[in-house]
Amino acid sequence: MARWICALLIGGCIGVLGWGSADAKDRPAARSLTRTVPTAHGNALRSCADEDVLGNWNLVTFDSSYRFRNPQAPYLFPYQLFQYSSERGAKSVHSRIPILGSPDRVFETVPPDMTYRVEQGGRVVLKTRGHDEVVEIWSCSVVTRDREARGGGGDLQRGDLLMTLLGDNGQSLFVRHLRKQAA
Secondary structure (H helix, E strand, O other): OHHHHHHHHHHHHHHHOOOOOOOOOOOOEOOOOOOOOOOOOHHHEEEOOHHHHOEEEEEEEEEOOEOOOOOOOHHHOOEEEEEEEOOOEEEEEEEOOOOOOOHHHHHHOOOOOEEEEEEOOOEEEEEEOOOOOEEEEEEEEEEOOOEOOOOOOOOEOOOOEEEEEEOOOOOEEEEEEEEEOOO
16 A cells, blocks of 8 residues: 555655645544555556546545544445536535436536646646635546556556545545446
8 A cells, every 4th residue: 555655646746746735624643444445556557637537436445544533424435426527517426325327317416516627747626616725635646557456455447546635735645446437
């Protein structure tokens, strides 16, 4: 896991240096969650570009070296969908049970309250619609070739996204492995 985080951080350091990032509100340091994120060598990843994140995404797995104050928080649920759209911004849904049906239909009921932009170096910056304050900054990498997972996580497939939530000091707080939803 340490190699994977190092590879992501080194790849994103150029874009992260000199920028402050927003810390998620519910993530003080403590212990790790039980799920693990698969590792990939740096040559199997590249920084995300805007066109890489567009679409609907399923959560494959997540990991954090931080404890959450509220273990029942929706962003810890095992079933999560994410949508990045140039027209509708960023949306997400979280559930304890599988999310059935067309993602586009599911997202019709989610209010368009978040915007995003992908910056150089693969940083995905989220803001509340109509406000200038940054809510979260994610370092985003695209898997460039299929890789067998190490550490018990799901296999990495070409096109998967590995997104790392960055804290105020650029530290990794939370890692998501996302897979594009079939159309």
